[in-house]
Amino acid sequence: MSLMQNVKRLLLYGGLSKDQYRLVHSxxxxxxxxxxxxYAPIACVAFCVLLVIxxxxxxxxxxxxxxxxxxxxxxxxxxxxxxxCKPTSxxxxxxxxxxxxxxxYAFSLCLSIANAxxxxxxxxVCLMLTPLLFVERPLGIMLGTVITVAVNCLVSLWFKAPQxxxxxxxxxxxxxxxxxxxxxxxxxxKFQALLQAHEIAYLSTHDAxxxxxxxxxxxxxxxxxxxxxxxxxxxxYADANGLHQLNNSKGHEAGDEMLRQIAHELLQxxxxxxxxRVGGDEFVAFCQGESLEKTNQELECIRERLLSKGxxxxxxxxxxxxxxxxxxxxxxxxxxxxxxxxxxxxxxxALAGAR
Numbered sequence: 001m002s003l004m005q006n007v008k009r010l011l012l013y014g015g016l017s018k019d020q021y022r023l024v025h026s027x028x029x030x031x032x033x034x035x036x037x038x039y040a041p042i043a044c045v046a047f048c049v050l051l052v053i054x055x056x057x058x059x060x061x062x063x064x065x066x067x068x069x070x071x072x073x074x075x076x077x078x079x080x081x082x083x084x085c086k087p088t089s090x091x092x093x094x095x096x097x098x099x100x101x102x103x104x105y106a107f108s109l110c111l112s113i114a115n116a117x118x119x120x121x122x123x124x125v126c127l128m129l130t131p132l133l134f135v136e137r138p139l140g141i142m143l144g145t146v147i148t149v150a151v152n153c154l155v156s157l158w159f160k161a162p163q164x165x166x167x168x169x170x171x172x173x174x175x176x177x178x179x180x181x182x183x184x185x186x187x188x189x190k191f192q193a194l195l196q197a198h199e200i201a202y203l204s205t206h207d208a209x210x211x212x213x214x215x216x217x218x219x220x221x222x223x224x225x226x227x228x229x230x231x232x233x234x235x236x237y238a239d240a241n242g243l244h245q246l247n248n249s250k251g252h253e254a255g256d257e258m259l260r261q262i263a264h265e266l267l268q269x270x271x272x273x274x275x276x277r278v279g280g281d282e283f284v285a286f287c288q289g290e291s292l293e294k295t296n297q298e299l300e301c302i303r304e305r306l307l308s309k310g311x312x313x314x315x316x317x318x319x320x321x322x323x324x325x326x327x328x329x330x331x332x333x334x335x336x337x338x339x340x341x342x343x344x345x346x347x348x349x350a351l352a353g354a355r
Contacts, residue, residue, distance in 0.1 A: 010184060011139040014191030024194040028135040029090045031194070032097050035134055036082035040100055044075035047107075067110045074103045101130050105148050109155060112168075116160045120168045123152045127172075127179045135194065138187045142180045149176040207277040209256055210263035218276040218284060225286055225330045233288055233330075234295045234319045236270070237337035238262065240281035241312035241348050258311050265305055269298045284334060292319040314348055316341025 013021035051068040078100050085092045108122035127148060131141040149172045156168035205217040213221075225233060240262055247255040262283065266275050270285040278284050287295055299315045306313055318336035320329070 010188065011142070012137055014135075014138060015188040016191050016195060020195055021191070024191065024198050026088070026090075027194045027198060028191070029093050030087040031190075032134045032136070033082065033085070033087040033093045036078070036093065036096055036100060039133055040075055040079040040082050040096075043100070043104070044072060044079050047072040047075060064110065064114050067107065067114070071103060071107045074099075078103065097134055097136075101144070104130050109152060112152065113155060113159050117164070119164055120152060120156060120172065123148070124171060124175045127175055128182070131179065131183050132186050135190045136187065138184045141183045141187070145176050145180050145183070149173060210260055210277050212263050212266075212275050212277045212283070213273070214276065215278045218278050222330045231289050232291065232319060232321050233286060233333065234290055234292055234317060235330075235333045235337040236266075236283075236285040236287065236295065236299065237316040237334065237341040238266065238283040238285070239314045239341050239345055241314055241345060243281040261309060261311060262306065262313060265302045269302060284337075292317060295319075312348060314341050314344040316344060 009015055009017065012018075016024070047068055051065075051072060054068065055065075078096055081092070081096050085096065087093065104126050105123070108120075108126045111122045112120045127145060131145065152172050153169045156165040156172075160168065205213055207214045240258060243255050243258060246258060259277070259281065263275075263277065266283060266285055270287055274286040274288075276284045295317055299317070303313060303315065316337040317340060318333050320333055
């Protein structure tokens with residue numbers, strides 16, 4: 001990969017590929033949502049406390065009452081929005097996150113104007129810390145940092161004495177550069193952590209070889225089929241014939257390819273979320289609202305396609321027409337399908353032995 005491609009990935013996707021970024025995008029939104037629900041109330045309380053202390057002591061807050069009051073109100077609204085919105089509302093979460101940063105930047109800018117005789121401090125603190133609170137594309141944060149530095153420099157040149165304005169400009173540019181470097185570094189770590197967490201979560205519910213849901217997912221979803229099912233529910237139990245012999249004769253790679261092909265064919269007829277690899281060569285699929293006759297016809301097509309590739313599979317099916325009685329009812333449905341599968345499997349090996 002070229003240097004330019006690496007830089008592009010770093011700035012646009014935090015060092016991930018485009019596909020990897022898409023995988024963790026929802027987790028990034030959720031992380032930002034969780035951060036907003038914590039940081040916005042803290043900021044609101046901090047503004048209120050500073051306002052009260054300033055009014056009591058006659059300090060800076062009393063001289064900039066409107067700034068503190070406005071910041072408190074804005075953070076209160078953002079806090080309410082963060083608590084009310086759902087983590088799946090990516091657009092709203094993004095708007096609230098950027099409003100949070102804008103309020104802090106505006107607050108620091110107002111303090112800089114109110115203290116024209118002093119070098120800027122609060123704006124530098126916001127530049128260094130605020131972007132690191134969230135998970136965002138580095139390029140977007142860097143552009144925001146450039147705009148913030150430019151606005152602060154213009155304000156300093158407009159409101160402050162030349163010597164202080166010069167000091168502010170150099171400090172803002174220097175710390176802005178440091179902030180952008182830190183953002184790239186920290187965002188890369190955060191995105192890598194999100195990707196790793198996504199992969200761990202995926203492997204906990206999916207089979208690494210076939211991509212189907214695994215036995216853990218199957219066991220945890222039995223209650224779902226019991227509670228969500230109101231009409232007919234068909235269970236399909238499949239078992240790969242001759243896998244052990246194939247592994248011994250052609251190696252485990254050939255056996256793995258057989259399992260992948262079976263999984264691929266099952267996904268042509270059954271939804272991914274309802275198709276499982278529950279053992280070494282065993283698969284279970286559930287089909288809601290379909291007739292047993294139609295399911296058996298589809299399985300026959302699968303059997304023929306797999307047979308054309310040199311693979312033999314035994315299928316067993318069972319059906320219930322009404323809601324099962326809890327997970328035990330679903331397990332009984334699976335056992336019935338498994339019994340039929342074993343009958344087919346026994347017939348296959350008996351025929352193979354006779355030959």
